[in-house]
Amino acid sequence: MKNMTLENLAWACVGKLVWDGPLPQEEAESVVIDSRKAQKGSVFIAVKGERVDGHRFIPDVFEKGALGVICEELSEKPAGPCILVKDSLKALRDIAAFYREQLPVKVVGITGSVGKTSTKEFIAAVLSQKYRVHKTQGNYNNEIGVPLTVLSMPEDAEAAVLEMGINHFGEMHRLSRIAQPDICVMTNIGQCHLEFLGSREGILKAKSEMFDYMKEDGCVILNGDDDMLSAITQVKGKKPLFYGIPTGPAADMDGGCGEDGEPGMHGRAPGSAGKYDVYAEKIRMKGLLGSEAVFVHDGEKFPVRIPLPGEHMVYNALAAAAVGFQLGLTEEEIAEGIASTQGVNGRSRIVQAGEWVLIDDCYNANPVSMEAAIDLLLQAKENGSDSRTVAVLGDMFELGEEEKKLHERVGRCCVEKGADCLICAGTLSHAMYEGALDAAKETGSRPSGGIHYFPDRQELLAGIPDLLMPGDTILVKASHGMGFEEVVKLLLTKQPQNQKR
Known part of the structure; x- marks a missing residue:
């Protein structure tokens, strides 16, 4: 070293x-x-x-x-x-910052409420087409993980992709000092860590501390479809670069779970194509196989295959393209890198588990990522599939005073979007259960597989096999502290008790 x-x-x-x-x-x-x-x-x-x-x-x-x-x-x-x-x-932090200063590596820092890990994987895959890349492993994105990631960087690394997560003010300032990023990527500002940061405005303020130690010639890349990020006109005297999906039927990514004319939980604010430095058009969703799109940069268009499923992955791939262009990659290298990206356990991983298809998204959850995961689940019905869609959802932590309302909204969203079965577990998720029941009553359309509630994980583990059927596509998602990896483990080893379709 x-x-x-x-x-x-x-x-x-x-x-x-x-x-x-x-x-x-x-x-x-x-x-x-x-x-x-x-x-x-x-x-x-x-x-x-x-x-x-x-x-x-x-x-x-x-x-x-x-x-x-x-x-x-x-x-x-x-x-x-x-x-x-x-x-x-x-x-530990001081030594990591010292080591970072010794290396002429280009550092890409990534933060945001949702999508950090997947965006990291896309960016690392893209940059690997041209550079020797070092990236965050596992969940090493906090005040211990970031310095350890930096300190494990080989001297011959040419680019580093660092995921940076926080839940208190001041933490990102310290992480920025360690990373000293050349490029700062912010995916979105959602409703998470409200217990400590108070509001979306507080979240934006805390995450913007990433810019504190950005290199003087650094670059900021933002999701131009996030209503708060799109309002940022300059950072340290420079205009940010924006990525997104222009307004239009083919690019409408919002599931519309807002109330009384509010935007949905994504906080989307799409605009015309001229708003973006990199954008996607002609998006074709291919269910759990991912998607295809045409990316546009400086007026030049090129086709991209996005192997990870879900509309939100188009955004993550766009962020990677923006970073790639900033670091001198060609359109071909960017497209090849995106197409080679692989999923991470617990992060929208698709697994064939015997007679079930399992969407393992159990690592963490907040209202924005919950809605995106529900959208992904419902893509299983594309191409005429008769697979039942089952959402197994648990508590979302650190939501502060809004926690009951936000859990209710997720339950309503699941029913309104048309899931065939909702299984809720956890103390906070009782509000999710109630929201789903209210939505079913209001719409007159109760999920065919029912709406179920278990007070804790242990009762869920005991009861869930009786609720599942062969051929089901099952989403498993909750905050990390709920331990839903145990649910995933059970579903990977146990087959359905109910053989009727």
Whole structure:
């Protein structure tokens, strides 16, 4: 790792070196916070977690050949060089920012209420057509994950794609200092983390902290169909670039779940083609097989195949195209990269599970992503399919005072859009259940498979097999804390009890 000697690390995190012997001059080979990953040449940062205190494992990492340790305290004389700091997590961030400064890599930072992970995958796939790309793995998008992602970046990386997630003010400012992005991508401003950020305006303010450490010659790329993002006229004196889908029947992406003339939960504000730097037209949805479209940039048109299903994936692919053009890729390279993008477990992953088709979207949920997932589920009916569409939905967290209303809206949306069966689980999801019942009563159209409610995940796991039939297409989605990966695991191994169609 370039310039990552213990002496430089101590300077970067304003720490005090503690060691009586000669100080090693070699550069660290890795920086870890998990003692199990420590090896010869590693620097171990001892972090006090909620359940485990990393300081307990300082002797262990030296036995494994660690180059040194960064810690807040020492209970005994260490077996190797240590750097004492006041705050180990701050030291982790400081060291990551220092390492980022050593590398001439182009960094793309991605944030937004919905679509960060899929957009990251599209951008990484596109840039991989020309560059050696390093990207966020798994859910490493917070104040621990982002610095670890940066610190795991190989020196020969030419581009890095970093997902950046927050739920409090000030967090994105700290992540921006670590990432120092050359390109900032913002996917949308939806209704999530309202408990801590208060409103969509608060969410926009918090996420806009990503621009704080953007490079002077940096570029901002925004979803031009988001009503709040499209109102941004400049960032640091520069006009943002916009992507989107122009107004028109072929490009109408809003499911219309708003009330009394309000926009739906997407907050869409589409405009004419001249509004965008990159846009899509002639969109052909192909159900769970994805979609095809024509992308337009600087008046030039080129065909694109988007392999991930759902209308929202068109937006994610457009963001990747905008980044690709900014970093010098050709239309052919961009189209090939988009077509090669693969899904991620728990993020709209399509799985053939015996007699069921499973849409595994269990990783997280908020009102915007719920509506997009319901839209995706209903695409199973395209091309004349007689598959029943079953939505298995759970609680959405961190919605603040609006949580009951927003859960009700999701339930109503599911019924109004025509799902064949709705299964709700969780304390907050009782409001979703009530919203669905109200919508069924008002429309006079109750889902053929019924509207069902379970108070918790365990009762759902016990009861769901009796509600499913062979051939069903099943969406599983909830906030991460609901643990709906257990529901996915059950459906991957269990077959329907009810054999009637």
